[in-house]
Amino acid sequence: MPIRLDERLTCIANLVDYGRVADVGCDHGKLGYYLIGTDRASSVIATDISEGSLKKARELAYENGVTERMQTRLGDGLAPVANGEVDTVVIAGLGGDVISRILASAREERKRFAHFVLSPNTHPEKVRREIVSQSHKIVYDDIVECGGKRYTVIKTEEGKEELDELQILFGAFYKDNASFAEYAKQELEYKQNILKKHSDKELLDRVELLKAALANVRG
Numbered sequence: 001m002p003i004r005l006d007e008r009l010t011c012i013a014n015l016v017d018y019g020r021v022a023d024v025g026c027d028h029g030k031l032g033y034y035l036i037g038t039d040r041a042s043s044v045i046a047t048d049i050s051e052g053s054l055k056k057a058r059e060l061a062y063e064n065g066v067t068e069r070m071q072t073r074l075g076d077g078l079a080p081v082a083n084g085e086v087d088t089v090v091i092a093g094l095g096g097d098v099i100s101r102i103l104a105s106a107r108e109e110r111k112r113f114a115h116f117v118l119s120p121n122t123h124p125e126k127v128r129r130e131i132v133s134q135s136h137k138i139v140y141d142d143i144v145e146c147g148g149k150r151y152t153v154i155k156t157e158e159g160k161e162e163l164d165e166l167q168i169l170f171g172a173f174y175k176d177n178a179s180f181a182e183y184a185k186q187e188l189e190y191k192q193n194i195l196k197k198h199s200d201k202e203l204l205d206r207v208e209l210l211k212a213a214l215a216n217v218r219g
């Protein structure tokens with residue numbers, strides 16, 4: 001059965017290079033099934049911390065006859081995946097604090113993977129900080145719009161990364177990203193309007209960071 005993904009999962013799927021993939025926090029399992037069905041992955045390990053979620057992925061794989069190429073495993077983060085067992089780890093649809101914790105636990109256990117494709121719902125800056133600690137470098141860092149929301153999508157590979165604080169906050173390639181500039185201008189205007197009515201230190205700090213980032217945007 002062919003499957004259609006939304007814009008967010010399509011963007012994530014397009015970033016996966018052919019090979020062995022782990023989809024951590026797979027829930028419905030649609031991404032893994034799509035990767036197998038479109039031959040974008042040789043095999044998928046779909047993991048989830050919730051048995052209820054994993055059941056959906058298991059049924060999807062079973063009903064479509066792909067259980068030999070799509071395994072399901074229960075567990076927290078990368079605990080069910082061994083060091084180097086897959087080429088690409090996808091973690092999408094979780095908060096940046098959870099994703100960075102999952103990556104840090106794997107790092108502490110000396111697990112290495114060639115690529116990460118990460119899409120935090122919140123706190124992308126925590127994920128970028130952890131990527132630097134992983135000795136991975138960012139090769140893709142953009143925002144995809146889906147269902148009226150904006151989602152950060154990041155791809156990494158092994159290598160040394162140096163990001164300044166503005167890149168950590170706004171994305172490795174924010175200086176050349178037209179959609180970042182548009183989003184930052186909207187956020188700046190919104191926050192400046194609030195500041196006209198109330199003084200707020202946190203808001204003021206964010207305004208200064210947005211101004212500094214916008215001043216660096218090229219073109």
Ligand SMILES: C[S@@+](CC[C@H](N)C(=O)[O-])C[C@H]1O[C@@H](n2cnc3c(N)ncnc32)[C@H](O)[C@@H]1O
Binds near residue numbers: 047077
């Ligand atoms: C919102 S869904 C995202 C599903 C899919 N990855 C996507 O992007 O559409 C989050 C899933 O992550 C699972 N999850 C949450 N914390 C987890 C953890 N620490 N390890 C593994 N899975 C986790 C949840 O059970 C849930 O199925």
